[in-house]
Structures are given as structure tokens and as C-alpha cells.
Amino acid sequence: xxxxxxxxxxxxxxxxxxxxxxxxIGGAGTYIAxxxxxxxxxxxxxxxxxxxxxxxxxxxxxxxxVNLEGxxxxxxxxxxxxSGRYHLDMNSRDTLDTQLxxxxxxxxxxxxxxxxCEFLMLGNLVPAVQRSVxxxxxxxxxxxxxxxxxxxxxxxLDDLLKTLAMVDVLMVNDSEARQLSGEHSLVxxxxxxxxxxxxxxxIKKGEHGALLFHEKQIFFAPALPLEDVFDPTGAGxxxxxxxxxxLARTKDISFDNMKxxxxxxxxxxxxxxxxxxxxxxxxxxxxxxxxxxxEFVQLVNFDISVG
Amino acid sequence: xxxxxxxxxxxxxxxxxxxxxxxxIGGAGTYIAxxxxxxxxxxxxxxxxxxxxxxxxxxxxxxxxVNLEGxxxxxxxxxxxxSGRYHLDMNSRDTLDTQLxxxxxxxxxxxxxxxxCEFLMLGNLVPAVQRSVxxxxxxxxxxxxxxxxxxxxxxxLDDLLKTLAMVDVLMVNDSEARQLSGEHSLVxxxxxxxxxxxxxxxIKKGEHGALLFHEKQIFFAPALPLEDVFDPTGAGxxxxxxxxxxLARTKDISFDNMKxxxxxxxxxxxxxxxxxxxxxxxxxxxxxxxxxxxEFVQLVNFDISVG
Numbered sequence: 057x058x059x060x061x062x063x064x065x066x067x068x069x070x071x072x073x074x075x076x077x078x079x080x081i082g083g084a085g086t087y088i089a090x091x092x093x094x095x096x097x098x099x100x101x102x103x104x105x106x107x108x109x110x111x112x113x114x115x116x117x118x119x120x121x122v123n124l125e126g127x128x129x130x131x132x133x134x135x136x137x138x139s140g141r142y143h144l145d146m147n148s149r150d151t152l153d154t155q156l157x158x159x160x161x162x163x164x165x166x167x168x169x170x171x172x173c174e175f176l177m178l179g180n181l182v183p184a185v186q187r188s189v190x191x192x193x194x195x196x197x198x199x200x201x202x203x204x205x206x207x208x209x210x211x212x213l214d215d216l217l218k219t220l221a222m223v224d225v226l227m228v229n230d231s232e233a234r235q236l237s238g239e240h241s242l243v244x245x246x247x248x249x250x251x252x253x254x255x256x257x258x259i260k261k262g263e264h265g266a267l268l269f270h271e272k273q274i275f276f277a278p279a280l281p282l283e284d285v286f287d288p289t290g291a292g293x294x295x296x297x298x299x300x301x302x303l304a305r306t307k308d309i310s311f312d313n314m315k316x317x318x319x320x321x322x323x324x325x326x327x328x329x330x331x332x333x334x335x336x337x338x339x340x341x342x343x344x345x346x347x348x349x350x351e352f353v354q355l356v357n358f359d360i361s362v363g
Numbered sequence: 364x365x366x367x368x369x370x371x372x373x374x375x376x377x378x379x380x381x382x383x384x385x386x387x388i389g390g391a392g393t394y395i396a397x398x399x400x401x402x403x404x405x406x407x408x409x410x411x412x413x414x415x416x417x418x419x420x421x422x423x424x425x426x427x428x429v430n431l432e433g434x435x436x437x438x439x440x441x442x443x444x445x446s447g448r449y450h451l452d453m454n455s456r457d458t459l460d461t462q463l464x465x466x467x468x469x470x471x472x473x474x475x476x477x478x479x480c481e482f483l484m485l486g487n488l489v490p491a492v493q494r495s496v497x498x499x500x501x502x503x504x505x506x507x508x509x510x511x512x513x514x515x516x517x518x519x520l521d522d523l524l525k526t527l528a529m530v531d532v533l534m535v536n537d538s539e540a541r542q543l544s545g546e547h548s549l550v551x552x553x554x555x556x557x558x559x560x561x562x563x564x565x566i567k568k569g570e571h572g573a574l575l576f577h578e579k580q581i582f583f584a585p586a587l588p589l590e591d592v593f594d595p596t597g598a599g600x601x602x603x604x605x606x607x608x609x610l611a612r613t614k615d616i617s618f619d620n621m622k623x624x625x626x627x628x629x630x631x632x633x634x635x636x637x638x639x640x641x642x643x644x645x646x647x648x649x650x651x652x653x654x655x656x657x658e659f660v661q662l663v664n665f666d667i668s669v670g
Contacts, residue, residue: 241592
């Protein structure tokens with residue numbers, strides 16, 4: 057039984073108030089794999105790259121326990137490229153350039169060896185591509201988690217809703233939850249979105265933490281207050297990778313364990329933003345992760361004995 | 364030994380997307396007293412009202428254990444009046460009218476019977492007035508908590524900084540913390556503000572919760588996700604009232620107990636916003652408060668056992 061991850065593998069060029077990156081490795085699938093591989097291996101990756109994607113990057117993922125059988129390499133095409141510039145507040149950004157390249161006609165093929173999929177993480181991608189992976193699996197995974205973004209709500213809402221109806225957990229940020237539901241109150245938004253299919257909803261609020269909704273239950277996870285956010289790129293994908301990685305490792309999909317998974321995701325995201333791209337995720341050890349998880353415990357731990 | 368509260372007692376007229384209030388009772392001091400009286404009595408109030416302030420409102424506070432000896436009643440003048448309209452997001456508002464009236468030349472006089480002050484809550488008010496109360500106390504209180512707002516940073520920064528240097532805990536919201544420090548990162552902002560005097564800093568983030576800083580320690584308290592915020596007026600004052608009320612009741616000013624105090628403040632603020640003005644604060648019982656505190660425990664409670 058295994059974790060299957062679907063998501064882009066890309067080149068990014070990033071500008072922040074702190075500096076400018078070269079063309080570096082990015083993509084939702086990449087961040088998820090680097091992050092989740094701390095918790096569970098193998099990870100069975102589904103993606104597409106061009107002939108320009110560095111072999112050493114593929115080798116590094118393989119060494120990390122990421123199975124690349126489901127990653128198509130289109131030798132004569134170019135890898136997806138995104139370039140963006142963050143504003144001073146690090147919450148908003150302008151897209152400077154998007155070159156879909158290999159993503160334009162991406163048709164994922166699920167290898168036979170991936171059919172043991174128990175946990176499926178659908179990284180942010182064309183909703184129809186996400187759905188195609190679900191449909192190719194002969195047995196429904198124990199848990200399907202879907203990340204998406206406002207862009208798909210604008211250009212592919214019908215497809216998004218169809219895919220949404222097939223998943224267990226949806227992850228969006230607060231403005232996307234409001235956009236998708238038409239409700240300002242996140243409590244009302246969550247109720248409407250869960251009525252669209254997913255039994256669980258994670259609302260990411262960046263520096264304000266994250267909320268997990270399930271039926272009438274709510275869990276509020278903080279974000280670690282940081283001195284500096286160096287590069288927010290991939291923080292949401294890393295959060296997803298920590299979330300699904302913890303669940304796949306523990307094989308426990310109870311609400312209580314999802315709460316822990318959200319803390320794990322938040323801890324990993326707090327590392328991700330400390331350096332450009334996936335750099336920090338490649339450096340950190342189990343000891344670092346434990347230490348940051350303990351910071352989260354300290355951050356929210358209180359004693360109520362009023363009355 | 365006792366809790367002394369300094370703050371305005373006022374008339375408010377409030378418009379929200381949900382409705383419009385009559386001219387109702389408001390003011391930072393009023394909210395703080397109504398809230399804190401759930402936790403400790405007597406409360407020794409310092410404020411000023413005009414001859415138009417209803418006697419039954421004063422009686423209601425007295426019945427609640429609020430000592431009004433320090434509340435000046437200027438029979439021939441009018442009570443402070445504020446009118447505002449909230450935007451749809453309930454986070455921003457326009458001031459429609461402000462009539463300072465009795466507040467214009469308010470010179471607080473600390474009664475002799477207040478000299479046993481152990482806990483001093485300086486509600487949002489002219490910084491020089493806040494300082495005058497500190498200076499009139501013959502013995503320094505065990506804990507001085509100060510609330511303030513951006514307005515005073517713009518029109519009375521020098522006075523604000525002088526007062527700030529004399530207090531133990533400052534409460535501001537996130538944009539005020541950024542304005543006061545010139546730092547976007549709240550971690551950096553907190554370090555700069557604590558260097559101005561207060562050993563503790565509370566940063567209120569509305570629906571995103573609150574942060575407590577002390578030396579290198581940080582505590583993150585959630586806000587209760589609510590279906591509707593009916594009227595946010597007084598939420599910050601109510602938060603302050605719950606915070607100081609809990610500390611005065613327990614007489615424990617450790618960092619750990621301040622964390623609990625922040626949860627108490629957050630719970631009380633979540634009640635405050637459910638109805639116009641102080642209405643909800645007047646209705647709730649100890650059982651309601653216990654029940655909401657338990658919701659906070661549920662909201663943030665998680666188990667970490669990774670590794």
C-alpha cells in the first residue's frame with residue numbers, strides 16, 4: 057500500500073523583497089514529494105517534465121524514495137515554467153510569466169505498480185487531470201486529498217466541482233473558500249463546501265494558521281510566527297505534503313489524527329519559507345522536524361482551570 | 364487589593380450589515396467592567412460621563428460590583444458619543460461621528476479608596492490621561508495593562524511612548540503593532556515594542572486570534588470561528604476585560620497564566636460580538652463562560668507523537 061502524489065514538476069523564477077532566485081526547481085508535486093518523503097516511502101509520483109528537466113533532480117528524488125515511474129519525460133518539450141514577484145507583505149504576488157509547455161496537454165497515466173494506492177494526494181493542477189487519476193485507480197484509495205486554487209474556479213469550475221465530489225479532503229486558502237462558497241463567514245463557507253462532496257475541509261490562512269472542518273467539528277492550527285518569510289513559494293504544497301505524509305505514515309484517518317497532520321503540515325511549511333524553493337526541505341533532518349513540532353506544542357499549549 | 368479600570372463610558376450608534384442600533388451604551392471602560400466583573404469584584408472604575416448618562420446604567424454596574432466613586436458625573440455636559448458603520452467584512456469601519464464632550468477636558472481623579480490598586484487596566488484613552496492615573500497611585504500596582512490604538516500613535520505619539528514605558532503589558536492589534544514598530548514581521552515588531560518598556564505584548568488579530576509575546580516566548584491563541592459576527596464593537600475592550608479579570612481573580616501574573624488569561628479574553632470577546640453593544644455580556648452566566656472555554660480547548664487541542 058502506498059502514497060500516490062499527483063502534481064506539477066516545474067521551473068520557477070522568484071523575486072521577493074529579499075532577493076531574486078535563478079531558475080530553480082519548483083512545482084506542487086516536487087514540494088509535496090520532498091516534504092512527504094520525510095514521513096513515508098515510497099512515494100509514487102505522477103507528473104510530466106520536459107527534456108530540459110535536470111537528471112540529477114530526478115535522481116535526488118529517487119534517492120529520497122520517490123518512485124518516478126509515473127513521471128512522463130517529454131524529451132522534445134520544455135518543462136512548465138512560472139515566474140512571480142512577491143509584494144512586501146509576502147501574502148500577495150504578481151505572476152510575471154507562465155509557460156505551460158508540457159502541462160498543456162498532460163494526460164496522466166497511472167502505472168500498474170501504483171494500483172496499490174492507499175493515500176492519494178492531488179496537488180494543485182487542472183481539475184480534469186486530477187480526476188483522471190482517480191478514475192484510473194481500480195480500487196478507491198482510503199483517502200483522497202485535493203488541493204486547488206482560485207484560477208480553476210475561474211476557468212474550470214464545472215470540472216473542479218466534479219472532481220470535488222469525488223474527494224475526501226479539500227485544501228484551499230481563505231479567499232478561495234469564500235470564492236467557492238460565496239460566503240464571507242468561514243464557518244458558513246465550510247458547511248457549503250462540505251455539501252459539495254468533501255467530508256473534510258482544510259482552510260489555509262498563511263501567517264494566520266489553518267482551520268480543519270469536519271461535520272460540526274473545528275480545529276484551529278496556528279502558524280509559527282517567523283522573524284522573516286524569505287520565500288513563500290511552495291508553502292501550501294509543503295503543508296499538503298506534511299499533512300498527507302503524516303496520515304500515510306500513521307494510516308489513521310480519524311479527525312484527531314488529521315489535527316496532528318495539520319500541525320505537521322504547518323511545521324513543514326514553516327521550514328519551507330526559510331529559503332528559496334525546496335532548498336530548506338532538502339536540508340532538514342528528523343531532529344529538526346521534531347524540534348519544530350515541539351515549538352508548535354509550546355505555541356498553543358495552555359491550561360484552563362477557570363471557575 | 365483590587366482591580367482599577369480606566370476607560371471611557373459612552374453612547375454609541377452602530378451600523379452593521381445586519382442592522383442598526385439605537386444610541387446605546389458603549390465605551391472601553393463599560394465593556395471592560397461588564398466583562399471583568401464575571402471574574403473579580405469589586406472593580407474600581409475611573410471614567411467620566413455627562414448628565415445625560417442613564418442612572419439605571421450606573422445602577423446596573425453598581426449591582427455588578429463596579430465601584431463608581433472614581434466616575435465623574437458632569438451634570439451640565441454631555442457623554443462621549445461615537446457613531447460608526449462597519450463594512451461587509453466586519454474588520455474595517457468608518458467613523459460617522461465623534462463628539463468628545465466630557466472627554467475633551469477629562470482629568471481623572473483617583474479616589475483614596477482606590478489606592479489599594481493591585482491590577483490596573485488602562486482602557487484605550489488619551490495616553491496622558493492613562494499616565495495621570497499611574498502617577499496618582501502611591502504604590503505601583505502589581506500589573507499595569509495598557510490598551511491603545513492607532514489614533515494616539517498619530518496625534519499623541521510622545522505621550523503614548525511615555526505611558527508605554529511605565530506599563531507591563533501592552534495590547535494593540537496587528538496593524539497598530541506594525542505602525543508603532545515600523546516592522547512588518549510581528550516577531551520583529553514585538554521585539555521593538557518590548558524594548559520601549561512593556562515586558563509583555565499582546566497582539567490582537569481579530570478573527571485570526573491573538574499573540575502573546577514575552578522575552579523569547581510566544582503564545583498563539585485562536586479566535587473562535589463564528590457563523591456570524593453581529594457587532595464587533597467592544598470586542599477588543601471585552602478581550603482586555605477578560606484578560607485582566609482572570610489575572611486579578613487568580614493573582615498570578617506568570618507567563619503561563621497570561622496564556623490562560625488570553626483564552627479567557629478571547630472567549631469573552633466571542634460572546635460580545637454576538638449582539639449589539641454590551642447586551643450579550645449582560646446575559647451570559649458562569650456556565651456559558653465555562654462552556655465557551657471548553658470550546659477553545661477543543662479548538663486547539665492536538666496530540667503530537669511523531670517520530
